[in-house]
Amino acid sequence: MARYTRSNDWGFPRWRGYGSGREATQVRLCDRHGCEEPGDRPAPKSPNSPERWYFCEVHAGEYNRGWNYFEGLSAEDAAKREAEERGDTSGYRESSHHAWAGPGDGSRSRDEMRALELLELEVDADFEAVRAAWRRQAKANHPDVRPGDAEAAARFQAIQAAYDVLRTAEERRQWQPG
Numbered sequence: 216m217a218r219y220t221r222s223n224d225w226g227f228p229r230w231r232g233y234g235s236g237r238e239a240t241q242v243r244l245c246d247r248h249g250c251e252e253p254g255d256r257p258a259p260k261s262p263n264s265p266e267r268w269y270f271c272e273v274h275a276g277e278y279n280r281g282w283n284y285f286e287g288l289s290a291e292d293a294a295k296r297e298a299e300e301r302g303d304t305s306g307y308r309e310s311s312h313h314a315w316a317g318p319g320d321g322s323r324s325r326d327e328m329r330a331l332e333l334l335e336l337e338v339d340a341d342f343e344a345v346r347a348a349w350r351r352q353a354k355a356n357h358p359d360v361r362p363g364d365a366e367a368a369a370r371f372q373a374i375q376a377a378y379d380v381l382r383t384a385e386e387r388r389q390w391q392p393g
Contacts, residue, residue, distance in 0.1 A: 245271040297325065327384050330377035342385045349378040 245254040246268045254269035258278050270278055285293040323331070323338065331338060334348040352374045354360065361367040 243269050245269065245274055247271070247274040250274060324384070326380050330380045333373055333377040334381075342381070345378070345381050345385075349374060353378075 243254045244250065245252045247270060250271055252271035252273070254271055256270050256272060256275035257267040258270055258275060260266040260268055268278070285296065288296065328338065331340060331345075334345060334352065336344060336348055340348075353371060356367045356371040356374060358364075358368050358371060
């Protein structure tokens with residue numbers, strides 16, 4: 216008597232991927248003690264280490280809020296490293312669709328944070344607050360209001376540049392899918 220073995224192929228071997236089987240898939244759990252969510256977001260255990268923690272989305276966000284990439288560097292060294300690495304960061308744009316963060320916890324760039332600081336706003340300020348602060352400070356420092364004041368003119372230009380950075384970022388967020 217012929218022995219029959221069951222298969223998923225249904226006579227068409229190309230319907231099934233190579234190496235696929237009927238067994239259950241392995242799911243790695245979050246490395247945070249007591250968490251039962253899938254750990255699908257890798258995080259380095261230490262700088263320049265190949266070893267990784269694997270967290271769920273919530274614990275990855277918690278881990279990233281405490282991470283300071285420029286820790287131990289002087290302001291000049293941090294600015295130099297940032298300028299060197301900003302040369303080509305296009306590869307990181309593809310991960311922006313994960314949207315792991317909200318305003319004030321990593322979703323704003325360093326330039327946006329500097330612009331908010333210049334406009335004397337909190338990190339989680341919405342765009343209406345940005346527009347109001349920009350109008351208030353621009354009116355106070357406008358060259359027509361304070362003619363001949365070089366410091367006010369420089370401050371007005373800085374306020375304009377900060378507003379342009381934040382307006383461009385807001386437009387980019389509005390046009391992103393998701």
